[in-house]
Amino acid sequence: SLLAEIAHSPLFKKADLRIAPASPAKAERLLPLLTHPNATIYLNLAEASLLAKTCFPDAPTAAKALITRGATRILVTNGSQTTAMGTPDGVITATPPPVLVTRVTGAGDTFMAAHIVAESRGSNPTEALTQALRTAADYVSGEIGS
Known part of the structure; x- marks a missing residue:
């Protein structure tokens, strides 16, 4: 797929990629970009759950899990509940x-x-x-x- 090509292309290796699915139904398409070294992926909790094929109880749990799966930087929102930003250094949260x-x-x-x-x-x-x-x-x- 095109996203897999982008994820592995030397032309995009240094690019600051900011990525969001257009809808929960399209979240799984982002999987090839999950481990891109300069990707920041923005998801809501439903999208994070679909991408990981796991039902997460909250945004911090989802962010931790996606970092464990190789994401460099991930932001997970959850409506009026806690939002989380995960990196390999840890997870920060805000409400x-x-x-x-x-x-x-x-x-x-x-x-x-x-x-x-x-x-x-x-x-x-x-x-x-x-x-x-x-x-x-x-x-x-x-x-x-x-």
Whole structure:
């Protein structure tokens, strides 16, 4: 498949890949990219479970398991519950701020974009995770536009 070619291509070896499935049904297609040395994979808990073919109880457990399976960096969201970022050095967690949810479509995209922006501005991993969760919470509450 094309994703397997990308995962093993010397042209992409140094690329900073930021990857998210378009839907839970497409999560398993990301398996060839799981072990790419510069891939950051963004998943919700359902997508992480499908990718690993295991039902995880929470995001930290999913992140730990996917790192054990070879992921370099993985972020797992779980709605209003704890979100986790796993690396070979460990797992950090943060909880989204409580908000009145008015929409959910686009929440994952908003989280991913905000995380990338926070990192590009020099935020440390915990700050980037917290900032991304705050931005996603603002989005789902309708505080920021669609």
